[in-house]
Amino acid sequence: xxxxxxxxxxKQAGEYIRLQIDESYRIExxxxxxxxxxxxxxxxxxxxxxxxxxAYPDHHIVGEEGxxxxxxxxxxxVWFVDPIDGTLNxxxxxxxxxxxxxxxxxxxxxxxxxxxxxxxxxxxxRRGHGATLxxxxxxxxxxxxxxxxxxxxxxTWVTPNQQIAPEILAPIVRDSVGTRAHGAASLxxxxxxxxxxxxYITMRNMPWDYxxxxxxxxxxxxxxxSLYGEPVRYDGKTSVLAGxxxxxxxxxxxxxxxxxxxxxxxxxxxxxxxxxxDRVRDLLVLANPHExxxxxxxxxxxxxxxxxxxxxxxxxMLVRRNDDLIxxxxxxxxxxxxxxxxxxxxxxxxxxxxxxxGARHMLVCTGNSSIVQLRFYQQAGFRFDSVERDYxxxxxxxxxxxxxxxxxxxxCLTREL
Numbered sequence: 001x002x003x004x005x006x007x008x009x010x011k012q013a014g015e016y017i018r019l020q021i022d023e024s025y026r027i028e029x030x031x032x033x034x035x036x037x038x039x040x041x042x043x044x045x046x047x048x049x050x051x052x053x054x055a056y057p058d059h060h061i062v063g064e065e066g067x068x069x070x071x072x073x074x075x076x077x078v079w080f081v082d083p084i085d086g087t088l089n090x091x092x093x094x095x096x097x098x099x100x101x102x103x104x105x106x107x108x109x110x111x112x113x114x115x116x117x118x119x120x121x122x123x124x125x126r127r128g129h130g131a132t133l134x135x136x137x138x139x140x141x142x143x144x145x146x147x148x149x150x151x152x153x154x155x156t157w158v159t160p161n162q163q164i165a166p167e168i169l170a171p172i173v174r175d176s177v178g179t180r181a182h183g184a185a186s187l188x189x190x191x192x193x194x195x196x197x198x199x200y201i202t203m204r205n206m207p208w209d210y211x212x213x214x215x216x217x218x219x220x221x222x223x224x225x226s227l228y229g230e231p232v233r234y235d236g237k238t239s240v241l242a243g244x245x246x247x248x249x250x251x252x253x254x255x256x257x258x259x260x261x262x263x264x265x266x267x268x269x270x271x272x273x274x275x276x277x278d279r280v281r282d283l284l285v286l287a288n289p290h291e292x293x294x295x296x297x298x299x300x301x302x303x304x305x306x307x308x309x310x311x312x313x314x315x316x317m318l319v320r321r322n323d324d325l326i327x328x329x330x331x332x333x334x335x336x337x338x339x340x341x342x343x344x345x346x347x348x349x350x351x352x353x354x355x356x357x358g359a360r361h362m363l364v365c366t367g368n369s370s371i372v373q374l375r376f377y378q379q380a381g382f383r384f385d386s387v388e389r390d391y392x393x394x395x396x397x398x399x400x401x402x403x404x405x406x407x408x409x410x411x412c413l414t415r416e417l
Contacts, residue, residue: 002056002103003126006113009051010099013044013083014117021094021118038091044083044099052079064208074234078104082208086184094118100186102211104234112212114190123190123216131193131219138193141222143246146172146255149198151179152188156203163203163239164227172201172255185240189213192242193220199243201251203227207234214242223248227256229341254379257344269313269342271349274303280315287332290397297329304353306333306346313337314346318354326359326417347380355417365412367392369405374413382413 020040045063052061056077063081079101084090086097095118103111112125123138125131131138151172157163158170173179180197182188186209188200193216211234214224226232227239229252241251274280277298284294284303301319305312316331328350333343354362364382366373391410393399400407 003111003124005055006101006103006111007122007124009048010101010113010115010122012051013047013099014115014120016047017044017084017090017099017117021090038084038087040090041084041087045081048081048083048101062208064206074104074107076106080104080208080211080234082186085186085209086182089183096182096187097184098187098190100208100212102208102215104211107234109211109215112215114186114212114216116187116190123193123212125193125212125215125219127215127219129219131216133194138216138220139195141193141217141220141244142195142198143244144198145246146175146199146250147177149176149243149247151176151199151201152182152191152197153179153199153201154181154183157201161203168256169201172251185209186213189224189242190216192222193217199241199247199251201227201239201241203239204237205240206237210240214240217242221245225252228252228345229257252341253344253376257341257348269306269308269345271304271306271346274305274315277303279312280305283312283315283332283334284317284330286335287330290395293395294330301327301329304346304349306342306349308337308342311337314342316346316350318350318357320357320359321363323358324360325363325414326354326357326361327363327365328354329364331364343376344380347376351380351415351417359417361414362417363412363414365410367402367407368409368411369400369402369407371403371405374411377413380415382415384411385414386412388412 017040049061049063052059059077059079061079061081064083082100084097085100089095090097097117099115099117101113102109110127114123121134123131123133158166158173160166185202185205188197189210190213191197192200210232214232217224222243223245224232224240224242225248227241232238232240241248280303285291288294297317297319301317303315303317306314314333317329319327319329321327331343331346351362364377388410390408392407397407
């Protein structure tokens with residue numbers, strides 16, 4: 001059975017490391033002073049690769065140290081191997097490093113193994129079967145907001161760097177109950193799955209760093225995405241944000257998107273001008289069921305549509321009110337695509353386009369019962385401007401309640417551009 005083969009192989013590799021750790025070995029620098037490789041890294045990867053090739057000659061292997069030949073695509077069965085994740089820890093501390101192995105079948109990670117060699121702790125996940133630590137089943141992850149989370153994140157990302165503005169992530173460090181840098185992605189994700197930390201953030205991981213740990217976290221009910229809430233890729237470098245559903249949403253909405261952080265290369269959401277009312281009608285009416293008003297706004301303003309992987313997922317309008325003021329109206333996201341940061345990204349796109357028009361202020365209006373929307377706009381820098389009492393019943397809107405509150409008054413907010 002593949003699972004037991006992998007466990008036996010990882011344990012054998014771990015024993016080899018323990019035998020060699022106090023011996024002299026050659027150290028080489030790869031891309032920077034903290035990115036090191038030793039001859040033990042390469043020897044362990046060679047051991048693992050040879051055993052896999054012998055047992056499963058038709059499988060592909062992607063390894064950090066490049067001993068294996070990387071496949072042209074991720075079809076079939078692919079092993080992701082990091083022989084020593086946390087080489088700097090291995091060299092200097094002789095602990096807090098791991099062997100990380102994940103097995104992907106037809107582009108889906110089915111098995112994940114993270115072995116803390118010096119602690120002799122083996123984390124194992126099998127898709128749909130949960131996760132274990134030394135055979136003991138791990139329990140469901142606890143929900144945490146940033147304010148009550150203990151985080152694992154490298155200090156690099158809150159100092160000047162080439163990946164992200166430090167002021168984006170620094171408030172997370174300030175607001176959390178504590179932050180530690182552990183220096184081994186697979187182990188940090190495994191500890192997250194075991195409840196030892198509540199969140200993990202990095203701007204730069206490769207698939208062999210996170211593939212196994214990602215499955216561990218998901219099998220205990222957690223979520224692993226990019227820092228912008230997008231699915232992580234297995235074909236190159238990516239940011240990684242992991243934690244409970246509550247924690248991930250908190251980070252993406254309240255810290256990253258709300259601050260207008262630039263998206264990573266190759267974003268798959270595009271926003272372009274719309275040329276057909278019928279194409280976006282259903283979306284616009286979701287935001288405002290008063291279609292006569294929607295049609296009038298469409299004719300007087302400019303409408304934009306959001307596409308995700310060829311699918312129309314959102315739309316919004318900008319209507320110029322005067323030289324200084326532009327209004328955002330009818331921003332809507334397809335129901336089954338909500339809570340995926342699409343709304344936040346469309347809002348940031350709308351703000352950028354409004355700035356380009358030369359307007360000095362942006363206006364947006366919503367209902368008194370729309371608590372989520374009111375929070376959404378305030379997080380993006382909008383402030384309360386006016387309240388029009390009984391606007392909705394006076395304009396022919398059907399009686400509606402949201403979260404037990406009747407929809408009555410229109411609340412307008414503005415922000416400077």
